[in-house]
Amino acid sequence: MKSSTTNHLALSTQAISKYFYQPRTFQVLKEISFDVQKGEFLSLIGKSGSGKSTLLYVLSTMDTSYEGKLAINGQTLTGKSQNELAAFRNEHIGFVFQFHYLLPEFTAIDNVMLPALKLGKKTKAEIKKKALENLEILGIAEQATKPASQLSGGQQQRVAIARALINDPAVIMGDEPTGNLDSKNTKIVFDIFRQLAREHGQTIIAVTHDDDFAANCDRIIELSDGRLL
Amino acid sequence: MIRKTNLKIVFAHLTSRVKQTMVAILSVTFGISMYIFLNSFMNGVNGTQTELAFSTLAHIRVYNDLPEDRSNLLAGSFDQPTAINIRNARVIQYREGIRNSAKVLHTLAALPQIKAYTPQVNINVFFRNGASQVNGLLSGVEVVSEETLFKPSQYMAKGQWNDLGYRADGIVLGKGLAKKLSVKLHDKVMVATASGITRSYEIIGIIETTLANVDNAKAFIKIGAARQLLSKNAGYVTDIQVNIGDFDQARKVADKLRPLVDFKVEPWQEANGQLDAANSLRNILAVAVSFTILLVAGFGIYNIMNMTVNEKIREIAILKAMGFNGRDIIEIFLTQSVIIGMLGGVVGMALGNVISRIVNQIPFQIATLETLPIAYQAEDYIMASVFGLCTTFIAGYLPARKAANIDPVEIIRG
Numbered sequence: 001m002k003s004s005t006t007n008h009l010a011l012s013t014q015a016i017s018k019y020f021y022q023p024r025t026f027q028v029l030k031e032i033s034f035d036v037q038k039g040e041f042l043s044l045i046g047k048s049g050s051g052k053s054t055l056l057y058v059l060s061t062m063d064t065s066y067e068g069k070l071a072i073n074g075q076t077l078t079g080k081s082q083n084e085l086a087a088f089r090n091e092h093i094g095f096v097f098q099f100h101y102l103l104p105e106f107t108a109i110d111n112v113m114l115p116a117l118k119l120g121k122k123t124k125a126e127i128k129k130k131a132l133e134n135l136e137i138l139g140i141a142e143q144a145t146k147p148a149s150q151l152s153g154g155q156q157q158r159v160a161i162a163r164a165l166i167n168d169p170a171v172i173m174g175d176e177p178t179g180n181l182d183s184k185n186t187k188i189v190f191d192i193f194r195q196l197a198r199e200h201g202q203t204i205i206a207v208t209h210d211d212d213f214a215a216n217c218d219r220i221i222e223l224s225d226g227r228l229l
Numbered sequence: 230m231i232r233k234t235n236l237k238i239v240f241a242h243l244t245s246r247v248k249q250t251m252v253a254i255l256s257v258t259f260g261i262s263m264y265i266f267l268n269s270f271m272n273g274v275n276g277t278q279t280e281l282a283f284s285t286l287a288h289i290r291v292y293n294d295l296p297e298d299r300s301n302l303l304a305g306s307f308d309q310p311t312a313i314n315i316r317n318a319r320v321i322q323y324r325e326g327i328r329n330s331a332k333v334l335h336t337l338a339a340l341p342q343i344k345a346y347t348p349q350v351n352i353n354v355f356f357r358n359g360a361s362q363v364n365g366l367l368s369g370v371e372v373v374s375e376e377t378l379f380k381p382s383q384y385m386a387k388g389q390w391n392d393l394g395y396r397a398d399g400i401v402l403g404k405g406l407a408k409k410l411s412v413k414l415h416d417k418v419m420v421a422t423a424s425g426i427t428r429s430y431e432i433i434g435i436i437e438t439t440l441a442n443v444d445n446a447k448a449f450i451k452i453g454a455a456r457q458l459l460s461k462n463a464g465y466v467t468d469i470q471v472n473i474g475d476f477d478q479a480r481k482v483a484d485k486l487r488p489l490v491d492f493k494v495e496p497w498q499e500a501n502g503q504l505d506a507a508n509s510l511r512n513i514l515a516v517a518v519s520f521t522i523l524l525v526a527g528f529g530i531y532n533i534m535n536m537t538v539n540e541k542i543r544e545i546a547i548l549k550a551m552g553f554n555g556r557d558i559i560e561i562f563l564t565q566s567v568i569i570g571m572l573g574g575v576v577g578m579a580l581g582n583v584i585s586r587i588v589n590q591i592p593f594q595i596a597t598l599e600t601l602p603i604a605y606q607a608e609d610y611i612m613a614s615v616f617g618l619c620t621t622f623i624a625g626y627l628p629a630r631k632a633a634n635i636d637p638v639e640i641i642r643g
Contacts, residue, residue: 057638062550083554090552097641101547105241115551117234163551175641 009074010170010203011036016058016068018051028054029066030226036171036205041197043214044207046223053175055223056207060093060173061085073170090119094164096206098176101160102148108159109135109144116166127166134162138192154185161192165202172196174206178213190216235557238548239564242537250569253533257573258580260526261617264519265581268609270588271515273602275508279476281597282504284379285443286497287347287470288479289486291333293326294493326350326467327492333469336489342473342482347374348466350455356402356448357419357427358410365406365446367420369455378472381436381449387414388434397454400430404437405445420448420458428458439597520616526573527620534566534628545632546640555633562632566625567618574617578610 018029028051036042046052057063059070061077064085069078073092077085094115102111112131116122122130135141138158143151148159157177164172177193178186190213196202197218206213214220222229243250303313327333330348337346350369355362372394376382382390386404393399400418402410412418414432421427430450437444450458456465473482479496486494498505538545545558582605589603 053642057642060550062638062641083556086549086552086554088552089550095547095550097547099543101543101641103238103241103544103547105245110237114234117237118232118552118557120232120234 008038009035009071010038010040011059011072011205012070013059014069016055016066016070018054018058018063018066028226029058031068032223032226032228033068034221034228036203038170038203039197039201041193041204041218042206042221043217043219044205044221044223045209045211045214050223051226052207052223056173056175056205059171059205060095061089090115091167092170094167094169094172096157096160096164096172096174096177098179102156102163104149105147107145107147108140108151108155108162111148111159112162112166115163119167131162131166134165135159137195138162139188154181154188157181157185157189158192161189165196171203171205174204174208176208177206178208178210186210186213232557232560235561236564238561239568242541242561242565243568246537249533249536253530253566253569254573254576256526256529256533257570257617257621258577260523260529260620261574261577261613262581262584263522264613264616265578265609266584266588267515267519267522268612269581269585269603269605270601271511272604272606272609273589275511276604277598277602278504278507281440282501283472283476283497284384284438285440286501287378288473288476288497289471289483290495290497290500291327291337291469291471291486291490291492292467292495326461326465327469328462329464330466330469331464333490333492337469337471337486340482340486340489342478342485344472344474345374345377346469346471347371347378348452349375349468349470350452350459350461350465351467352422352455352459354423355421356406356410357421358412358416361410363406363409363446365403365448367455367458368447368449369452369458370449371452375449378470381438384436384438386435386437388432390434390436392433393449393451396431396433397451397457398430399433399450401434401436401449402432403444403447404435405441406448407432407435409445418448422458424459426458426460430454523616523620526617527624529624530566530569530621531624531627533569534562534625535631537565538562538628538632541632542635542640545635546637549635549637550641558633558635559626559629562629563622563625566621566629570618570621570625573621574614577617578613581613 012035014033015031016029016033017027017031020026020028032055044052044056054063058066061070064082069076071077075088077088080088103114106114109128109131112134113127116127116130117124132141132144135144138161140155140158143155148156151159178189181189193204193206194216197204208214303315307313334346334348337343348371352367352369354365354367356365372391376390388401390401393401402412402418407413410418412432414435416432417429418432419427419429436449456463459465473479476497480498483494483496548558585603585605588601591601592599593601
């Protein structure tokens, strides 16, 4: 019974706790356990300081100083080395940040191709084709050969999403992915997420402040003082 | 093996801030070119100095030294309690010079390290022209072998060196000595030995080596004429001057020669400690200065790579988030500094060569020099590239390691 449900899980946490030690010991996450189904579009909300961003970075595998257990795509990630985690992130997790963090010297398509080139499982031609498809889905194919630094904020965020999708990750994680965008671009980005989850079965976990954004998700997880509500 | 993807990032970094990259390359160029120039110059100076010194100095000198301290001649002949009293002990040198030189010369000819040798009969004499009288050294030489060792023909101000071989009554005077005696070419000069023999010679040449102790106090005659002056037999010589392939090996060869020859064997370093010391000191100075310059160039790269890492810190964080590991990041930044180092190194070597050539044209007319001396040695260029690469490697590694240790969460969360 349990094993059959595990197969549908994109992500699961068991009793994750985390402490900050500076300036004095403070428990920021308190025994958080939840599962995310494959294809779920989930938002993490909570007041400032509730620990939602901290939780996201624990889920992202970049922050490893926590207690409890984390598994993504059925793989337990707790206790793995930094290099193993880096390789895992490369293949299974896509990131979209508040600030797009593209490499400004690279063109849009080069930015999108970068994680796939790093993974090295496909030929360069295949990667390029996939990158163009992704840009097409996001409606910015015509910007492909422009340097990233010459794109508008909304366009850059869409390039970042295309980059997050390039390796067909198990989960896309967004840290306030629309936090820096105007309402028009926010709607575009949200619609893209919505479409990815619904039509492509893409699992998405996004931290957000935006109530409208959250309200339209499949599921909302709210944090308060480091606990799930 | 450096991954293509990383290499692409490297080139993006290098080309995005061309000015900064150029400054880094220039700092290496400067360091390497100065290293090359200083070492070439120092080697040139050392070479000239050595050449000048060895124009009168042989690598090894074989001669009959005064006997050892014999103030107590009876030591060992009697048992301890015996009182011995010797007054006014005098050294009587039974054997002056090397009486039968053929045997020694034969031994020298058999040693493969020895390239050339020449026997000499050196006598302290008075040169006289009328009332003027100058104390000096008369050197009886074998004209041909003297030429192979010291090339005196190069320094002849007047007359021909080879003429000395044909004239038993001919003499070649140092320029200063001739001036002191107020004589000129084809004049006669009187030579008086310590034992009171006086002979007259015709001046067939004036030599100018720019070394004061030679020009002001030395004269050359044919070796046979010198023997005749001393009434010695045909095998008699006072000194045998020996040249070997590499003058730095003089001590070694002298050690080998000592058991084979009954006379004193003296490598040039023993008689001319100051030359040896000056050479070593100049080398130390050149190494110290060039290392300092390379260090400064290294700091230049370190500084710029550090700036790049600080500037790109968010990109590094995002690369790490996307799955680039610490090794990739080190690879990216280290490759960057090694490329800077190699470009700077190649340009620096070319520039160093150009600077050396320009300096080599600067007039410097002292002694036998006409321009400042420069030695073009492949070793200097090899050492420059080795040290240059090491410096850039270390200077690049430290910022690269710092970049690899960045915690992406800290940077992305702000």
